Every structure is written in structure tokens, then in C-alpha cells.
Amino acid sequence: MKHREAAPIATRTHHDAPSPVAEGAVRDSLTRQHTALGDWTAQSLLFVISLVSLFVLGLIMAFLIMEGAPTFSFVSIREFALGHLWYPTDEPPDFGILALIMGSLSVTLISSLIAVPSGVMTAIYLSEIAPPRVAEILKPAIELLASLPSVVIGFFGMVAVAPLMQQLFDIPTGLNLFTASIMLAFMSIPTICTISEDALRNVPVTYREASLALGATPFETISKVTVPAALSGITTSIILGMSRAIGETMVVLMVAGGAAIVPTSLFDPIRPMPASIAAEMGEAPFRGEHYHALFATGITLFLFTILFNVLAMSVSRRYRLKGSS
Amino acid sequence: MRLSIQKNTLSGRRGAIQTLWFLLFRAAAGINVLALFAVIGFIISKGLSAISWEFLTEMPKNSMTEGGILPCIVGTFSLAMGALAVAFPVGLATAVYLNEYATQGKVVSAIRFAIANLAGVPSVVFGLFGLAFFCTVLKMGVSLLAGALTLGVMSLPVIIGASEEALKAVPDTYREASLGLGASKWQTLCRVVVPSALPGILTGSILALGRAAGETAPIMFTGAVFFTPDLPTSVFDEVMALPYHIYVLATAGTHIGETRPLQYGTALVLITLVLGMNLCAIILRARLRKRSRV
Numbered sequence: 001m002k003h004r005e006a007a008p009i010a011t012r013t014h015h016d017a018p019s020p021v022a023e024g025a026v027r028d029s030l031t032r033q034h035t036a037l038g039d040w041t042a043q044s045l046l047f048v049i050s051l052v053s054l055f056v057l058g059l060i061m062a063f064l065i066m067e068g069a070p071t072f073s074f075v076s077i078r079e080f081a082l083g084h085l086w087y088p089t090d091e092p093p094d095f096g097i098l099a100l101i102m103g104s105l106s107v108t109l110i111s112s113l114i115a116v117p118s119g120v121m122t123a124i125y126l127s128e129i130a131p132p133r134v135a136e137i138l139k140p141a142i143e144l145l146a147s148l149p150s151v152v153i154g155f156f157g158m159v160a161v162a163p164l165m166q167q168l169f170d171i172p173t174g175l176n177l178f179t180a181s182i183m184l185a186f187m188s189i190p191t192i193c194t195i196s197e198d199a200l201r202n203v204p205v206t207y208r209e210a211s212l213a214l215g216a217t218p219f220e221t222i223s224k225v226t227v228p229a230a231l232s233g234i235t236t237s238i239i240l241g242m243s244r245a246i247g248e249t250m251v252v253l254m255v256a257g258g259a260a261i262v263p264t265s266l267f268d269p270i271r272p273m274p275a276s277i278a279a280e281m282g283e284a285p286f287r288g289e290h291y292h293a294l295f296a297t298g299i300t301l302f303l304f305t306i307l308f309n310v311l312a313m314s315v316s317r318r319y320r321l322k323g324s325s
Numbered sequence: 326m327r328l329s330i331q332k333n334t335l336s337g338r339r340g341a342i343q344t345l346w347f348l349l350f351r352a353a354a355g356i357n358v359l360a361l362f363a364v365i366g367f368i369i370s371k372g373l374s375a376i377s378w379e380f381l382t383e384m385p386k387n388s389m390t391e392g393g394i395l396p397c398i399v400g401t402f403s404l405a406m407g408a409l410a411v412a413f414p415v416g417l418a419t420a421v422y423l424n425e426y427a428t429q430g431k432v433v434s435a436i437r438f439a440i441a442n443l444a445g446v447p448s449v450v451f452g453l454f455g456l457a458f459f460c461t462v463l464k465m466g467v468s469l470l471a472g473a474l475t476l477g478v479m480s481l482p483v484i485i486g487a488s489e490e491a492l493k494a495v496p497d498t499y500r501e502a503s504l505g506l507g508a509s510k511w512q513t514l515c516r517v518v519v520p521s522a523l524p525g526i527l528t529g530s531i532l533a534l535g536r537a538a539g540e541t542a543p544i545m546f547t548g549a550v551f552f553t554p555d556l557p558t559s560v561f562d563e564v565m566a567l568p569y570h571i572y573v574l575a576t577a578g579t580h581i582g583e584t585r586p587l588q589y590g591t592a593l594v595l596i597t598l599v600l601g602m603n604l605c606a607i608i609l610r611a612r613l614r615k616r617s618r619v
Contacts, residue, residue, distance in 0.1 A: 042511045046422035051432075052415050053485070054439040056478055060446065063457040121353035129350055138354060140607045145361045147532070147603040149539025150448075151568040152592050155575055156364050159585075186360050193357070219343035240445070247447025249542040250568075254576060274449045274542070281456070281546050298453045302446065309445040313438075 064302060067287075068295035071095065080296060086260040086271070088280065088290040095293045097300065102262045103270035104301070107180050108246045110266070114185035115245070116238055119192030123234075126193070127200040128222050139197075146190030154254035157183040162255065171267045173257060178266045180256035187248055188241035195240060199233020200226060236316045243308035247301065249274035273301045365600070368592050375590025385552065390580045394591055399556055400469070400564030401598070404548060405538040407473025407560075408480050413530055416484030417519075420526075423485075424492040425514060444482035448542040451479045455547035470560040472548015479543055480533040487529020491522040524613050528606045535602035539595065541568040551577075567595040 071080060075095045083096015122142070126135050161183065162174030203226050211221040227234070257269020258279065277294050284290040383393030419436075427433045455475030465471040495518050503513040519526075541549075549569040557564050574588045575581065 036509070039509050039511045042514075043422075043426050046418050046426060049415055049418035050422040050427075050436055053419060053443055053481060054436050056481070057439040057443050057446075059458060060443075060450065060454045063454055063462075064450070067453075067457045118353045118357065121350045122357050125350040125354040129347060130354070138358060140604075141358045141361055143607060144600060144603055145357060147535055147539070147599060148361070148364060149541070149568055149595055149599055151539070151541045151571050152368065152596055153364065155571055155588065155592055156367060158575060159588075160367055186357075189357055217339050217343050219346050220339070223346075243445050247445070247450070249447065249449040250572065254572070274447055277449050277453065278542055278545055281453070295453060295457070298450050302450050305445050305447055305450075306442060309442050313441060 061302075064295060064299045068292060068297075068299045071289070071292040071296035074289055075293075080293075081300070084262065086276070088284070088293060093289060095289070097273070097276075097293075097297055099260045099262050100271055100273045100276050100297060101300065103177075103252075103256070103260070104246055104272040104274070104304070106263050107177060107184060107252060107256060107270060107272050108242055110177065110181035111184035111188060111245050112238065112242050114182060115188045115192055115241055118185070119189040119237070119241065120196050120234060122189070122193045123196035123200060123237075124222060124227070127197045128218075128226060142190050142193050145186065146194075150187065150248060150250040151254075153183055153187060154251040157251065157255040169267065173269060175255055175257040175269060176267045177256065177263050177270050180252050180270070180272075183251045183255050184245050184248055187251060188245045191244050192237045192241040195237030196230070196234045199230035199237065202233065203229040232315050232318060236312045239308050239312040239315065243305050243312070246272075246308070247274060247305050249278050253278050273297050277301070365596065368589060368596055372586075372589035372591075372593030375586040376593060380590055381594070384554075390584055390587075394565075394567070394570060394587075394594065396553055396556055396565040397567045397570045397591065398594065400549065400566045401538050401568070401595075403469055403557065403564065404472050404476055404544060404566055405534050407469065408476035408537040409530060409534050411474055411477030412480040412484050412533065416481050417488050417526060419481075419485050420488030420492055421514060421519065424489050425510075425518065440482050440485055443478075444486070446479075448479065448540055449545075451475055451543040452546050454478075455543060460547055465561065467546070467548060467550065467563050468561045469548055469557055469564050472544040472564065472566075473560075475543045475547045476537040476540060479540065480537050483533040483536060484526075484529055487532065488522070488526045491525025491529065492518065494525060495521045524609065528610045528613070531602050531606040531609070535599045535606070538602070539568055539599045541566075541572055544569060567591055567598070571595065 080095055082098050084098050085094035085096045086099055087094040126138060157179055162179050165179050166174035207225050207229055208221055211225040252272045253275040256272060256275055258271050259269040260271040263270050277297055281294055284294055380393045382395050384395055386392030455471055459465050459471035459474050460467060499517050500513055503517040544566055548564055549566040550563040551573050553563055553565055571588055571591050574584045
């Protein structure tokens, strides 16, 4: 960002320089005015384009509300959010999404119980223990894991992991909360791992040296110095990983089983919010009650992810302030 | 930054604890890499037999129980390219503005807040937005255009992030040298800064392209359909797409068992496409880093 100050200085020295040919100086100042106008236009244009992101986020919220709000003309917000029954196609229909919310929360929680230790420990290995050559190979592998399309992970869960679980635990179906959590964990591990590793690498090497010099073992240094120093970065990574898990659609659509019940066991089939939206939107009559209720479910899901993101941003902002002082 | 581990000096309980934990750290990393290879290996071993020239170049037959997946390949390719065509100019311009012009202010922090949140919006919510805005209000219907726009909006934060990082990596001395020679700020940007950052920007764009190609939820209600009898001829046509094709074959219909080979084959084509693009981007980036270190 330093270059911003560089611009006026460069301009000034150029103008102040005694020019040997007066005519040249005049022409020069004319073109300079011309380019200044061009610069101003370019800057304004870029500014307007950069407003697109803000505009799009506003549009997303506006349209979710516009299409979702009519829901509350036929169910109250209370019935919608706390109702146990989701039978949108019955007569009369029931639009209570508590089971969907609980489905989303349970699958997110259990997947993070798997993803957090695994992701953070992998980050510690990559940043603190692995020889550089090994890390150079492992890091792209983690990135490739992140790039696997969600439909492929869901498909793999369906045809390979679910039958295995069914046999292993002798349960009626392998498509359940537990299998979905495992598959979802592998989608949030790369997020957790990458951001945690960055946070660990940003811990000054002097911290580690001081700890080692005091006689701490490398493991004691990691657990008592490096990880605590990187804790806010690691926390951010966990929140963002959970945010990714709660919004992930294809995996829960294909692997979670699809029953809209509040889960009571690890092996219950569930129907998280994104799965419900994705599965039902195709059949919901356009701008009917069901259609609006699905948009209202979308609003709920959106609010959860916004909450996670704002939380992550405030944690990382505090971290930055602490780092600069 | 790594800790030099002297094995001999550690003995007793502390040493044992350390050995145990380090083993766990290694195991965690191992499991994650193993998971990657398990998925890829499984899809390759099951899908390879389904791949043939006909599979890649023919239309589906007998209500999708036989034949090829050409329309899905064409559809995914057009959707991803369309998304990039939308997101690349906007993303690059935004990154240039934020990194080269913007000063701290309320509008700029609002823009940054919006980008960070846009990156976290669930893919299915993008699908809902596309349905309500592009398909309904802008009257595009379920079409290639609506699908590509939805995917484009979703890729925007990825491209902005990658472009900004690439622009930050351009040394300030480049800018100062150009400005010192009398070039205007705009000329400096067009002829010095953006060209130097271009490889990094392109790397990020390839990653975004791969991500757009593999997404399912945003195109489910906006661009993709179960089946089209013909290849798309205009941007207002409905398309078939690889990820949606896998989902439909694997979960809907009465021939789930019979079409397993087709499902594995389609999944193999999709991961080849997506991982291929990502691998290209990773290799390109590794080369760039090496070059910039010299």
C-alpha cells in the first residue's frame, strides 16, 4: 500500500524539474491533465465495479426475504422455527423446521468433532514437524482434498462408506447422521487445516527458540507456546470449517438419509436444511406455500452462516490487533 | 521455523509423551492424505471400465441407462466458462480497486465485509438466489445463462481473493519505477502491475473454474436438467451437467443399480476434469514461487 503515497511525489518532482524546452513542458502538462482525467475515470469505473459484490450480497438478502417472507402469512415465525413436523406436501401441510435445524446442527457438531482434531493436528504436523520436502507434497494433497467436488464425496459416501457402516454396526441403513458427519468432516478438514497452518506459521520463530532454550521439549513448545500463540487463528479456522459444513448441500443430500426427525441416536437418518431445500425445490409449485417455506428455510440457513462468518471475522480482527501492539 | 528434534536428549516420560503425540500428528496427516487417495482410487478403479470413446462422445440412450455423456461434458464446460467470463472481469477490477486505489473507509470495509460473507454463503442459497433473480425476475428461465451467472456470482470471492494476493505480491519498486518514469497511475496498472500479477491471477482463476465445474447445488434450480435431447445451441437452452448427472443417476429413477457403471464413469470424468485443473494451478503456482524467490 506504500505506493499510494508514491504517486503525488513522482508527479511533483516531474513538474518542478526545470525543462530545457518550454514548449515541451507545456505539451507535457497538457497530456498530464489528459491522463489525470483518464485516471479519474478509470478509478471511478473500478470503484463502481467493486460495488458489485456489495450489491450482490444485498440482492441475495433481498430476494431471500422477498420470496421467504410470505411464509409467515400462513405459519407464525414461532411455529416455523419451533415446529417439529415438516410435512410440506400433506393436506393440511406442516411447516415446522425444528427437525431440519436440529439435523443441520447435529451433523455440523459431530463432523467438527472429527474434523477439528484431525485438521488442527495435520496443521501442526505440516508447520512444526514435517520435513520441508514432505510438507511440500502433503500440502497440495490437502488442497486437492478441498477441490474434490461435493457430489463426488457424497457419491463415495453413498456407494462405499454407507454399506461399510451398515455392515460394521449392523444397522438398517448406512445413510445416517454418523456417515454424513464423517463425509462432511473431510470437506471441512482442508479449511481448518489451511487456515490453522497459516496461523501457526505466523507465530514468530523467537517464541519457539525461547521455549526450547528454557529446556522445553519440542512437544511442550508446541502445546504450551506455539498453539496458544496461534489460538485465535485456529479458532477462526474452526468457525469457518463449521460454516462450510452447515452450508454443504450435496453430501447431506446424498448421505444423511433424509428423514425429517430430530435425531436421538448417532445412527438416525436426518434431513438437514440444505438437503431439504435441494431435494424439494424441484417439486414445489412455483410461489406456492411450499416454495415460500423453502426460501424461509434458506433465510434460516443464511443467518446461521452469516453468524459463523461474523464470529470468525471478530475473532481474527482481535487477533490482528493483538499482533500489531 | 521447524523445531530441530534431537532424539537422544529426550528420554523418560517427557520423551514418551512427545513420541506419542508426534505419532498422532503424523497419523492425522496420513489419514487425510489417505482419504484423498481412497476417494480417487475408488472412483478410478470402478470407473475406468466405463470410459470409452463412445461414452465421451455420444448422447445418452434409453432414458439415460446407456450411451454417453457428451451433453454433460459440453454443459459443464459451458457453465464453467460462462461463470468465469462473468466473474473474471468483475473480480479482477474489484481486486485492482481494493489493492491499488482504495483507502480505509466505510464503503471499502463494507465491500470487504460483503466479499467475506459472499464467500461463506452456502451453495444452495446461491441456487435459491439464482432461481428468484436470474430465472424469475430477469426472465431467463432455467437456462445456461442463468446457471452460469449463478456460478459466476459464487466464484466472485475466489477470484477477488486470488487476484488481490497476486497484486500484493508485485513489489512496490515496480510501481515506483513506472511512476518515476512519468507514467500515469492507470498506465502503471495496465502495463506494469497487472501484467506482473497475471500468472497469479490466472492460477486463481483456474481454481475458480475447477470449483465452478464441480458445483451441483447452485445449478440444480437454475441451469441443469435431467435430460436434454440435444446439445445446447443458445444461452437460453437448458443444459445437462456432469455433477448433476451423477446426482440424478445415483439417487433418482428406477435404474439406480443398472446405471452404476455410468455413475462411476461420470464421476471419473468429473474428478479428472476438476483435479486436472487444480493440479495445473498448483504446479503453475509452485513454479511462480520458485521464480519469484530467485
